[in-house]
Amino acid sequence: MTSTPVRLQRREEVAHGTMAFHFDKPAGFAFKPGQAIDLILQDPAVAGTDSGRHAFSIVSAPHQDELVVATRMRDSAFKNALSRLPVGGAAAIEGPFGSLTLHNKQDRAAVLLAGGIGITPFMSMLQHAAHGALKQRLLLLYSNRRPEDSAFLAELQRLEGENPSFRLIATMTQMEASHLPWMGERGKIDEALLKRVTEGLANPVYYVAGPPAMVAGLRATLEQAGVDDDDIRSEDFYGY
Ligand SMILES: Cc1cc2nc3c(=O)[nH]c(=O)nc-3n(C[C@H](O)[C@H](O)[C@H](O)COP(=O)(O)OP(=O)(O)OC[C@H]3O[C@@H](n4cnc5c(N)ncnc54)[C@H](O)[C@@H]3O)c2cc1C
Incomplete structure (x- = not known):
């Protein structure tokens, strides 16, 4: 899978100890509600290691012009690096992937x-x-x-x-x-x-x-x- 560059637009606290990160959505990036992406950080402390990449479900909907993920912030290598990512800072994504998407038969709740x-x-x-x-x-x-x-x-x-x-x-x-x-x-x-x-x-x-x-x-x-x-x-x- 090839990775696509994204930039952090803003971050906000959405609950106690829980942050949402708003990235720009790459042109042509398509996904189904419920799918996830890998977020890849370039921070030198984690770049190129398993700790530099985590999977996140996409919070935003396909019609929106941003990609939003949210996570409980903890003292892990990835999350410390994510905390340091400045607004305007570069990261990359891979995906989308995952099959937790709504069934087609609309008559079933x-x-x-x-x-x-x-x-x-x-x-x-x-x-x-x-x-x-x-x-x-x-x-x-x-x-x-x-x-x-x-x-x-x-x-x-x-x-x-x-x-x-x-x-x-x-x-x-x-x-x-x-x-x-x-x-x-x-x-x-x-x-x-x-x-x-x-x-x-x-x-x-x-x-x-x-x-x-x-x-x-x-x-x-x-x-x-x-x-x-x-x-x-x-x-x-x-x-x-
Ligand atoms: C499809 C998908 C969607 C996700 N969506 C979200 C989301 O929306 N929000 C969110 O906060 N998190 C989500 N996660 C989980 C997220 O990817 C991180 O694993 C989680 O946030 C913990 O990261 P951490 O940096 O706090 O802990 P870490 O330091 O990464 O891990 C803590 C411990 O868990 C172990 N561990 C890590 N990954 C795995 C693994 N794959 N299998 C077994 N053990 C493992 C580590 O070895 C370590 O001991 C999702 C995961 C998947 C697979």
């Missing part, structure tokens, strides 16, 4: 399960659906410890207001550690919550994304709730 930073591929799908006024029923279950940790929560609430086919269920597992008010669901995504919120949805396909332990937990919850394995698609964000 999509139930999206995101644990923490696993929200990234779904942001692209949901922005794409709102932009194209797609009729497909989309339900997002988004689990975080606190509202402070929930990347893109306000954006998701806005998308829910824009798209009558999209419903957002956010749930917080550690509100006792939060300073913000919260009127929504609390606790982990479990069988009871799943059954309650998916009632009436026509033959849904389930999508799960996030750190491997979360994906394994959410898959187990789905299987316990009787969802057929064939109807579950997932993406592990290795390294967490």
Whole structure:
């Protein structure tokens, strides 16, 4: 795969310790919502090593003129180098790749399960659906410890207001550690919550994304709730 140069346009904090990086989109770069890219850094501390390249789901939608990725910032060689990348600084991308893309049959609903930073591929799908006024029923279950940790929560609430086919269920597992008010669901995504919120949805396909332990937990919850394995698609964000 050949790599394509990109430049950082801006960065912003999208949740506690979580940053979004906005790159210019190379001319002719095409992708499907839910796909990922490899981001390759030229910082001398990591260039040419495995630590100089990481996979990221694309947060932005295909109609937008930028490529956005988001990540939990940690003390790793790659993320330290990414922190040092100045606005206007050069990096490269390879891709797109990945098959966590929405099924074609629009009469089947999509139930999206995101644990923490696993929200990234779904942001692209949901922005794409709102932009194209797609009729497909989309339900997002988004689990975080606190509202402070929930990347893109306000954006998701806005998308829910824009798209009558999209419903957002956010749930917080550690509100006792939060300073913000919260009127929504609390606790982990479990069988009871799943059954309650998916009632009436026509033959849904389930999508799960996030750190491997979360994906394994959410898959187990789905299987316990009787969802057929064939109807579950997932993406592990290795390294967490
Ligand atoms: C398709 C795809 C999409 C992704 N999208 C996102 C995203 O949108 N946002 C995001 O934050 N992260 C995403 N990730 C994960 C991301 O690529 C990094 O692995 C993650 O951010 C951890 O990086 P780090 O620098 O913090 O840790 P690192 O220092 O890179 O890794 C921490 C530990 O994990 C181990 N490890 C690293 N990679 C692997 C691997 N492939 N298999 C097994 N062990 C491994 C390392 O050996 C190390 O011990 C995605 C991964 C994939 C494959």
